[in-house]
Amino acid sequence: MTVLLExxxxxxxxxxxxxxxxxxxxxxxxxALGVIGPNGAGKSTLFNLIGGALPPSSGQIAFDGHxxxxxxxxxxxxxxxxxxxxxxxxxxxMSVFENLLVASSFGESGHTDPEAAAAHILDxxxxxxxxxxxxxxxxxxxxxxxxxxxALATGPKLLLLDEIAGGLxxxxxxxxxxxxxxxxxxxxxxxxxxxxVHALMAVVDRLIVIxxxxxxxxxxxATVMAQPEVQxxxxxxxxxxxx
Amino acid sequence: MANRILxxxxxxxxxxxxxxPLWAGRADLRLLMEVLAYxxxxxxxxxxxxxxxxxSVGQQAWVGLGGYLFFALTILGGVPxxxxxxxxxxxxxxxxxxxxxxxxxxxxxxxxxxxWVIAExxxxxxxxxxxxxxxxxxxxxxxxxxxxxxxRMGREYVMYYIAFALAVIAVAGxxxxxxxxxxxxxxxxxxxxxxxxxxxxxxxxxxxLIYVITAGLTGLTGxxxxxxxxxxTPDAAFSVNDWTAFVIFIVVIGGIGTIEGPIIGTILFxxxxxxxxxxxxxYLMGLGALAIAVMLIDKRGLWGAIHARWGLSxxxxxxxxxx
Numbered sequence: 001m002t003v004l005l006e007x008x009x010x011x012x013x014x015x016x017x018x019x020x021x022x023x024x025x026x027x028x029x030x031x032a033l034g035v036i037g038p039n040g041a042g043k044s045t046l047f048n049l050i051g052g053a054l055p056p057s058s059g060q061i062a063f064d065g066h067x068x069x070x071x072x073x074x075x076x077x078x079x080x081x082x083x084x085x086x087x088x089x090x091x092x093x094m095s096v097f098e099n100l101l102v103a104s105s106f107g108e109s110g111h112t113d114p115e116a117a118a119a120h121i122l123d124x125x126x127x128x129x130x131x132x133x134x135x136x137x138x139x140x141x142x143x144x145x146x147x148x149x150x151a152l153a154t155g156p157k158l159l160l161l162d163e164i165a166g167g168l169x170x171x172x173x174x175x176x177x178x179x180x181x182x183x184x185x186x187x188x189x190x191x192x193x194x195x196x197v198h199a200l201m202a203v204v205d206r207l208i209v210i211x212x213x214x215x216x217x218x219x220x221x222a223t224v225m226a227q228p229e230v231q232x233x234x235x236x237x238x239x240x241x242x243x
Numbered sequence: 244m245a246n247r248i249l250x251x252x253x254x255x256x257x258x259x260x261x262x263x264p265l266w267a268g269r270a271d272l273r274l275l276m277e278v279l280a281y282x283x284x285x286x287x288x289x290x291x292x293x294x295x296x297x298x299s300v301g302q303q304a305w306v307g308l309g310g311y312l313f314f315a316l317t318i319l320g321g322v323p324x325x326x327x328x329x330x331x332x333x334x335x336x337x338x339x340x341x342x343x344x345x346x347x348x349x350x351x352x353x354x355x356x357x358x359w360v361i362a363e364x365x366x367x368x369x370x371x372x373x374x375x376x377x378x379x380x381x382x383x384x385x386x387x388x389x390x391x392x393x394x395r396m397g398r399e400y401v402m403y404y405i406a407f408a409l410a411v412i413a414v415a416g417x418x419x420x421x422x423x424x425x426x427x428x429x430x431x432x433x434x435x436x437x438x439x440x441x442x443x444x445x446x447x448x449x450x451x452l453i454y455v456i457t458a459g460l461t462g463l464t465g466x467x468x469x470x471x472x473x474x475x476t477p478d479a480a481f482s483v484n485d486w487t488a489f490v491i492f493i494v495v496i497g498g499i500g501t502i503e504g505p506i507i508g509t510i511l512f513x514x515x516x517x518x519x520x521x522x523x524x525x526y527l528m529g530l531g532a533l534a535i536a537v538m539l540i541d542k543r544g545l546w547g548a549i550h551a552r553w554g555l556s557x558x559x560x561x562x563x564x565x566x
Contacts, residue, residue: 092435
């Protein structure tokens, strides 16, 4: 089992506010890891740290055998880390196809045929029929799919998904889960932050719970979800009270 | 279809401009030179601000430096005019490297003000150079002007074609950059810098390169502008009004972040000036009011709104996926 991503004692503070506290975990290659936790727990901060948008205050991050703690986001992407944003950030002035073309041209080592790579991803994610539409004119579901498609077009080894199922209908969510499963089956490792727990549980083979910037539980999804303290933190109620 | 008509119109305009010495009088040629120089300045500011989001209020630094370097090279260095132009542009770009190193520590509004302050510093430095006339400036010796053509009209023609070349280089250069792989990255940065960075675009390097390139071409334009005027002073060379405020106006009303916007804006700016320049201060107030109105009604500017409404594109830079 090769370790793809390794976080060791990662801390991040904004003044007195500590948004990541001693975060330590390994991600084996090919694993799909779910991350849950209340709003403001530091989940998106975790992605900013892994993706390189934020430098940690202390601690180490290694990816694919290299220390990337101080590596900027663009270089991490070229090393194989891709992310989708919680609030979609499409390149609104460009077509869907061009959005992917940026990613396939500049992502991991750059595809030799960026056009073909972009077209191929559009087929996988079901956006081909929207290829030449302006990204600004897409519906919410399409924007979420664009986030996923653009991240995939970089050719990642690790895919970071930030609440990609939020705001979707049951059917849309189901389709998205199927797509993400397909991606995982090609060997891409995934870390997925999600509030829609049943969507998450359908995909991940490990679950981390974060609260106040700390990892409070880590393990098999069903076991983690069954822990009373997780229920308490996550549901915001004490299990005894609920019973 | 509409695009084809517009492209034909553009081609005809270029042809007419290429033949301008045949149909335009001396005063008209002078006006056209100014129009073409402003088009080059506007394309450069648009590439910088519209694509990389670096709102510079200090473009006068490059116009002034280009002008002063040109005068220094020709007067003090005895460099021939046609070698002095590219050399002045190159030296301006070289000076943009340390300048950018300072300016890039600043972000957003701080960057804007910082570039203005830096331009002021250059103006003060220029005023200290006694060999170039200090604060009162210097005129270009007649011999230098005569070196490009013996007759007065001959000089006008040469100068006109320099201006024509400047505008063509600026528009075609921006178009070629935007159609390249790098242009894809610049357009992505325009739309979302954080997303561009996340898909592997080295946004810092792209922005810095654009900063230096636009400084060089703005410097070249500056060299031309003061060669044409035959006289340079620190106040004229480093004028924030002439070389930045008007340029921002042109780009904003024309359509920022599009290649056509600065063209439309330049035409509009000079049309307004020809009509209203006699109104004095009211003319400037009118310009300001118009710019504010455009920003309130549709901040994409004239061409931005037209492009969004009808999908028109005279110089297309988009890449389609064939069916």
